Amino acid sequence: MLQPDPLNLVVLDAFRRHSPLVHCITNDVVQSFTANILLALGASPAMVVEPDEAEQFAAIADALLINVGTLTAIQAQAMHRGIEGALAANTPWVLDPVAVGGLTFRSHFCQQIIQQKPSAIRGNASEIIALAGLSGGGRGVDSTDSVVSALPAAQMLARQTGAIVVVTGEVDHLTDGERIRTVKGGSVLMTRVVGTGCALSAVVAACCALPGDRLENIAAGCGFMKQAGSIAAGQSQGLGSFAVGLLDALSGMGGRHEAD
Amino acid sequence: MLQPDPLNLVVLDAFRRHSPLVHCITNDVVQSFTANILLALGASPAMVVEPDEAEQFAAIADALLINVGTLTAIQAQAMHRGIEGALAANTPWVLDPVAVGGLTFRSHFCQQIIQQKPSAIRGNASEIIALAGLSGGGRGVDSTDSVVSALPAAQMLARQTGAIVVVTGEVDHLTDGERIRTVKGGSVLMTRVVGTGCALSAVVAACCALPGDRLENIAAGCGFMKQAGSIAAGQSQGLGSFAVGLLDALSGMGGRHEAD
Amino acid sequence: MLQPDPLNLVVLDAFRRHSPLVHCITNDVVQSFTANILLALGASPAMVVEPDEAEQFAAIADALLINVGTLTAIQAQAMHRGIEGALAANTPWVLDPVAVGGLTFRSHFCQQIIQQKPSAIRGNASEIIALAGLSGGGRGVDSTDSVVSALPAAQMLARQTGAIVVVTGEVDHLTDGERIRTVKGGSVLMTRVVGTGCALSAVVAACCALPGDRLENIAAGCGFMKQAGSIAAGQSQGLGSFAVGLLDALSGMGGRHEAD
Numbered sequence: 001m002l003q004p005d006p007l008n009l010v011v012l013d014a015f016r017r018h019s020p021l022v023h024c025i026t027n028d029v030v031q032s033f034t035a036n037i038l039l040a041l042g043a044s045p046a047m048v049v050e051p052d053e054a055e056q057f058a059a060i061a062d063a064l065l066i067n068v069g070t071l072t073a074i075q076a077q078a079m080h081r082g083i084e085g086a087l088a089a090n091t092p093w094v095l096d097p098v099a100v101g102g103l104t105f106r107s108h109f110c111q112q113i114i115q116q117k118p119s120a121i122r123g124n125a126s127e128i129i130a131l132a133g134l135s136g137g138g139r140g141v142d143s144t145d146s147v148v149s150a151l152p153a154a155q156m157l158a159r160q161t162g163a164i165v166v167v168t169g170e171v172d173h174l175t176d177g178e179r180i181r182t183v184k185g186g187s188v189l190m191t192r193v194v195g196t197g198c199a200l201s202a203v204v205a206a207c208c209a210l211p212g213d214r215l216e217n218i219a220a221g222c223g224f225m226k227q228a229g230s231i232a233a234g235q236s237q238g239l240g241s242f243a244v245g246l247l248d249a250l251s252g253m254g255g256r257h258e259a260d
Numbered sequence: 261m262l263q264p265d266p267l268n269l270v271v272l273d274a275f276r277r278h279s280p281l282v283h284c285i286t287n288d289v290v291q292s293f294t295a296n297i298l299l300a301l302g303a304s305p306a307m308v309v310e311p312d313e314a315e316q317f318a319a320i321a322d323a324l325l326i327n328v329g330t331l332t333a334i335q336a337q338a339m340h341r342g343i344e345g346a347l348a349a350n351t352p353w354v355l356d357p358v359a360v361g362g363l364t365f366r367s368h369f370c371q372q373i374i375q376q377k378p379s380a381i382r383g384n385a386s387e388i389i390a391l392a393g394l395s396g397g398g399r400g401v402d403s404t405d406s407v408v409s410a411l412p413a414a415q416m417l418a419r420q421t422g423a424i425v426v427v428t429g430e431v432d433h434l435t436d437g438e439r440i441r442t443v444k445g446g447s448v449l450m451t452r453v454v455g456t457g458c459a460l461s462a463v464v465a466a467c468c469a470l471p472g473d474r475l476e477n478i479a480a481g482c483g484f485m486k487q488a489g490s491i492a493a494g495q496s497q498g499l500g501s502f503a504v505g506l507l508d509a510l511s512g513m514g515g516r517h518e519a520d
Numbered sequence: 521m522l523q524p525d526p527l528n529l530v531v532l533d534a535f536r537r538h539s540p541l542v543h544c545i546t547n548d549v550v551q552s553f554t555a556n557i558l559l560a561l562g563a564s565p566a567m568v569v570e571p572d573e574a575e576q577f578a579a580i581a582d583a584l585l586i587n588v589g590t591l592t593a594i595q596a597q598a599m600h601r602g603i604e605g606a607l608a609a610n611t612p613w614v615l616d617p618v619a620v621g622g623l624t625f626r627s628h629f630c631q632q633i634i635q636q637k638p639s640a641i642r643g644n645a646s647e648i649i650a651l652a653g654l655s656g657g658g659r660g661v662d663s664t665d666s667v668v669s670a671l672p673a674a675q676m677l678a679r680q681t682g683a684i685v686v687v688t689g690e691v692d693h694l695t696d697g698e699r700i701r702t703v704k705g706g707s708v709l710m711t712r713v714v715g716t717g718c719a720l721s722a723v724v725a726a727c728c729a730l731p732g733d734r735l736e737n738i739a740a741g742c743g744f745m746k747q748a749g750s751i752a753a754g755q756s757q758g759l760g761s762f763a764v765g766l767l768d769a770l771s772g773m774g775g776r777h778e779a780d
Contacts, residue, residue: 027567028288036500039499052365070567070569102580103577192771238771238772240560243767244503246500248496248499251499292553292714295549300760507763508758
C-alpha cells in the first residue's frame with residue numbers, strides 16, 4: 001500500500017466549519033451511503049428530486065451533485081432544472097458520469113450538460129476517456145483503462161468545460177487543464193463496496209463550496225477518502241466492517257472525537 | 261447527556277406481539293434503514309408504491325407512513341391513493357413532512373393531505389412550525405428552530421388535524437392538542453446519521469396500530485429510539501458503528517436475546 | 521440450528537473467477553445491500569433502469585435480475601425491455617416475485633413475464649404458490665406457507681416455465697421440475713434484516729451465468745448465503761452487526777483473506 005499524502009487539516013477544518021449543504025440528485029443505489037459519507041465529514045446532504053423543487057433547491061444549496069448512475073427520463077428533467085437553478089444562483093455543480101460511453105441515453109445527456117459549466121467532473125478512467133469522446137467506455141461501472149492513460153482526456157475535458165477533472169483509481173489524478181495533482185493511498189477494498197466513488201463525487205461537490213483554491217480543496221477531499229480507506233482496511237474483518245470503518249474513520253478524521 | 265425515561269416495557273411487548281405491518285411510502289434515501297429499524301423492533305415493513313397497489317395495500321396494512329423527503333408528482337399520486345385506501349379501511353396514517361416550508365411542491369402537497377385525518381405527524385421544529393403556517397421552514401432537512409419554540413404550533417396543528425403531533429430534537433415533545441409528553445435522552449449522533457428521524461416516523465406509524473392510549477404509545481416509541489441512541493453512542497467508534505449499534509440496541513431492547 | 525451443507529468450493533471459485541456482471545432491476549429498498557452482497561461474493565453489480573438502456577445493458581450483462589418489490593408502471597416498461605434484451609442476447613434472467621398474489625398490478629405483470637423463459641425464479645413459499653396460481657399469496661412480503669408445502673407448486677412452475685424454481689425458507693428447496701435439491705443451515709436472523717432474500721435472488725442470477733449444471737450452481741449459491749448467515753449469527757450483537765457480519769462472512773468465504 002502506498003503511504004497516504006499528509007492530511008490537509010486546513011481544508012478539513014474549513015469543510016467542517018462551512019458544513020456545505022450538498023444537493024444530491026444521484027443514483028438509487030448509493031443515496032444512503034452518500035448522505036452518510038457527507039454527514040461523517042461534517043457536510044449536510046439533501047436529496048430533492050422533483051423538477052420544480054430541484055431548481056428551487058439548487059439555488060439554496062451550497063453545491064449540486066449530478067450522478068447519472070440510474071438516470072431516467074424524468075430524472076434527467078430534474079437534473080436539467082437543477083443545473084439551471086445552480087447556474088442562476090452561482091451554485092457550483094459537479095458531474096459523476098457513471099458508466100458513460102457504453103449506454104446511449106446517459107451518454108447523450110452527459111454530452112449535453114457538460115456544456116453548462118460544471119465546476120468539477122469525477123469519474124474513473126474509462127468514464128473520463130469516454131466523456132472526452134476518445135473511446136467507447138468501460139463495461140458497466142468498472143473501469144477498463146488505467147488512470148494515467150486517462151490524463152490527456154482529463155486535461156482536454158478540463159480545458160473544454162472549465163471544470164476540475166478528477167480521475168480516480170489506485171492513484172487519483174486531478175487537473176484544471178494546466179496543473180495536475182495526484183492523491184495516493186486508499187485501499188483496493190474501496191472498489192468492492194458500492195458507492196465509494198459516487199460518495200466521493202458528493203465530497204468533491206462539497207469541496208467546490210469552500211473558499212480557496214478549488215483544485216487544492218478537491219485534492220484534499222480525495223485525500224480524506226483515501227486516508228479513511230486505508231484506516232478502515234487495516235481494521236476490517238471483511239467488506240461489511242470495511243464500509244462501517246470507512247464512516248468511522250471519516251467522522252473521526254484529524255483526531256475529532258465523536259461522542260455525546 | 262440526560263437520563264433516558266424508563267423504558268415502557270408494556271408498549272415494547274405489545275409492539276413485538278402485534279408486529280404491525282407498516283406500509284411505508286417514504287423517501288429514496290432511507291428505505292433500507294427504515295425497514296431495518298422496524299424489523300429490529302419487531303414490526304414488519306413493506307414498501308408498495310404503484311398507485312393502484314398503494315391503495316390496495318394500505319387497506320391490508322396496520323399503518324401507513326407518508327414521508328415527502330423525495331416527493332415526485334407520481335409519488336404524490338401514490339400517496340393520495342394510499343391515504344384513500346387507509347381512510348376507507350380505518351388504517352391509521354402518519355405524515356413526515358420532510359423539509360416542508362422551503363420547497364413549494366411538497367408544501368402544497370402537505371397542506372392538502374393534512375386535511376385527511378392523519379393519526380400522527382412527526383417532524384423537527386422548523387417543519388412543524390412551517391406546517392402550521394407560522395413560518396417559512398428550515399434550510400433543507402435541518403431544523404433552525406428549537407423544539408420548545410415549536411410547541412404552540414404543534415398544539416395548534418394537533419387541534420386542527422386531530423393528529424398526535426411529535427416534534428423531535430434534543431428533547432422530543434408530543435401533544436394531542438391538550439396533553440403534552442416529553443421524551444429525553446438519545447444522542448446528538450442521531451442527527452449525524454441519515455434517516456433516524458424518518459425511521460422514527462415509521463416507528464410512530466407502527467405505534468398508531470397498537471391498542472391503548474395513542475399518545476402514550478407514541479411517547480414509548482420515541483423512548484425506544486432515544487434509549488437505543490444512548491446505548492449506541494456509548495459503544496460506537498464513529499458514525500458507522502453508531503448506526504450499526506443503533507440497530508443492535510433496538511433489536512436487543514428490554515433484554516431480548518437475538519440469536520439463532 | 522441445522523448443520524450447513526459443505527461449502528461448494530468449486531462453484532465459489534468459478535463465481536469469483538467469472539465475476540458475473542449482474543444487471544439488477546430491483547426494488548428501491550434493497551439496491552445497496554444487493555450490490556454489496558454481489559461484490560462480497562466477487563460478482564459485479566450494475567443497476568440500469570431507463571427502458572432503452574435496460575434493453576441495451578441486458579445484452580452486455582452476464583445475467584439480469586427482475587425484482588418486483590417496488591414495481592411501478594415505468595419500471596415495468598424497463599423490465600419488459602430488459603427481458604427482451606436478455607432473450608435476444610441469450611442472457612439468463614431471474615425473477616424475484618416479491619409479494620406476488622396479494623397485489624394486482626405486480627401479479628398480472630409476473631404472470632405475463634413468466635411466459636418469457638426465465639432461467640430461475642426465487643421466492644418464499646407463499647410467493648411460489650401464488651405464482652403457480654394455487655393460492656392468493658401471503659400478507660405483504662412475509663410467507664404464511666411452509667417451504668415443503670410449496671414444493672408441488674415449485675415443480676409445476678418449473679415445468680411450465682423451464683426455470684429452476686427456488687423456494688427459500690428455513691430449508692431452501694430447489695427444483696428444475698424433476699430433480700430436487702435442499703439447502704440447510706442459515707439463521708432466523710436472515711428474515712429480520714431487509715433484503716437478504718432479494719440479494720439471494722441476485723446471487724441466483726449470478727449463478728445462472730456460470731458454466732456447469734445450473735441447478736447445482738444455484739444450490740451452491742444458496743449454500744453460500746446460508747453459511748454466511750450461520751457465521752454472522754454466531755458473532756453478532758444484534759441485527760445491525762448481523763448484517764455487517766453477513767457481508768464479512770461472504771467476502772471471506774472459503775478462507776479468502778480480504779486485505780490490502
